[in-house]
Amino acid sequence: MTPPPSTPLRVVFADHSDEPGGAEFALIRLLSVAQDWVPAVALPSSSADPGAGVFAGGLPASVPVIRSGPGHAARREGGTGLGANLRLAVRIVRSSVALARLRAVRDADVLVANTTRASVYVALAALITRKPFVVHIRDLISADAIGSAATMLMRRLVLPRAAGVIANSQASLDTVSGDLRTQNVRVIPSPAGLAPVDADSMDATGPVRRIGMIARIDPWKGQEMLLRAFAEACPDGDEVLVFHGAPAFGHDEFAADLRRIASELGVADRVDFAGHTSDVPSAISALDVCVQASMRAEPLGQNVLQYLSAGKPTVVSGEGGPVEWVTHGENGLVFTPRDQSSLADALREIVADGALRQTLARQAARTPGLLTDAQVSDQVHEVVATAARR
Structure with missing residues (x-):
């Protein structure tokens, strides 16, 4: 008897911003490659002009962009001290609840956090919905790089619960390797539109x-x-x-x-x-x-x-x-x-x-290891599918 065909993975990719940044361009390139998944992108709802963000017109028409929850300011604009950390905590909780309420999230096989900031509220939303999640490590997880509060949340809340981890370099992975419980870990450079020359x-x-x-x-x-x-x-x-x-x-x-x-x-x-x-x-x-x-x-x-x-x-x-x-x-x-x-x-x-x-x-x-976006996509899919137990 022929086994039934497998259904594509339903994946929600979450990002905390639609400003032009390396993580955002990488996600656009990743989702512009045909892959065996049905993706959606979840963004904050409070962007000043949702039609002008980096994802507007950048993603394939088949990839829906869903907006919910509060906006997240850049680290330098968020302030410091107890008050700033409390405001950040409130935004994270509101973001996680808003994300968990989305129909796309409830129907998803797996969630993927595209940025460090998104990782925190994705982890909480995954806890609420009992969904596995993958964390994309695009930062060096240290107080100098991302702040002490974010570092603490990543180490105590996010990384120990992740079902998969993708680090964009060995340097990034080295900053989190002691906090991981999953074996579903891989270093994969971000898709960068590479087309190696002769x-x-x-x-x-x-x-x-x-x-x-x-x-x-x-x-x-x-x-x-x-x-x-x-x-x-x-x-x-x-x-x-x-x-x-x-x-x-x-x-x-x-x-x-x-x-x-x-x-x-x-x-x-x-x-x-x-x-x-x-x-x-x-x-x-x-x-x-x-x-x-x-x-x-x-x-x-x-x-x-x-x-x-x-x-x-x-x-x-x-x-x-x-x-x-x-x-x-x-x-x-x-x-x-x-x-x-x-x-x-x-x-x-x-x-x-x-x-x-x-x-x-x-x-x-001739530098070894330079990957096309399609090659990156295949490797990312393997980690995401493993996290979803496919």
């Missing part, structure tokens, strides 16, 4: 015209340090520094500060604030050197994977996820974290040496 076709020997970073405008992403290092390394050349990205999570003032600093350093005419781009491959293709310069350890650094996949000479900070992918002098250059002079030295070296750029470009395209 390494042998790369030619990076020409003069460097455009040095750039692809990242939202945010102090911790390191735009100011890169700007100052660029002015130090290339004070009077023809090189242009390009920032692709828009301010998010309340950092409009920082964007204005960067323009002021460029003027003070005398390089304003050689700094291009290109704004948000929806065509990341074309933006990277137009750069001669690509940089990641975050001011704290990056859990993964999707931009680094995109740089490498495009065969670009790449400079990264020497900590966190990026150094799992970049080996100094082989497929990129690594500078001392948060050290402007070290970054400036790396820029001087890579700008001056065409043979080095050629080696780095070809070896970047």
Whole structure:
């Protein structure tokens, strides 16, 4: 007798924000791949303009977006102290109750928390509805990175109850491995729209015209340090520094500060604030050197994977996820974290040496482990299906 065909997994993916961020773009890419599941996305209901969020128009029409519960401010906007923690606790409880009431959640086989903030109320909603849940670890779970209250909640409430854990890097996993009870754990890089180029076709020997970073405008992403290092390394050349990205999570003032600093350093005419781009491959293709310069350890650094996949000479900070992918002098250059002079030295070296750029470009395209979105989707599905006991 032929067994009946299995039904696709019913999965609700929860995110605490619809602002443009790495986690949100990763979820859009994940759900844009055909997969053996029936997904829905749950978001807060209190966005200022739901039709203008990053998910509007980004997801396939077949993926419903369901809004419920209160909004969640960025960490820097939420305040500190007992009062702020109490307000956060109230929002989390309200979010978990609102999520648990959704018909899609009650009908789901499994819930997936796409962000750390969402993980807390997803865990509570899963407890209410008796649903298994998967946690996507996209942050380094530590007080320095996400705050002491969030770290405590992750370690005591969320991680011990998770039926599956996906970490975007070994660095991320190492911060939570002692808190897990499940064996359904895997390191899977976030989908980043990778389309690896032919390494042998790369030619990076020409003069460097455009040095750039692809990242939202945010102090911790390191735009100011890169700007100052660029002015130090290339004070009077023809090189242009390009920032692709828009301010998010309340950092409009920082964007204005960067323009002021460029003027003070005398390089304003050689700094291009290109704004948000929806065509990341074309933006990277137009750069001669690509940089990641975050001011704290990056859990993964999707931009680094995109740089490498495009065969670009790449400079990264020497900590966190990026150094799992970049080996100094082989497929990129690594500078001392948060050290402007070290970054400036790396820029001087890579700008001056065409043979080095050629080696780095070809070896970047050969970096092992660079996955397409379809390959990432298959691996994520395996973890989610295991959590749902399929």
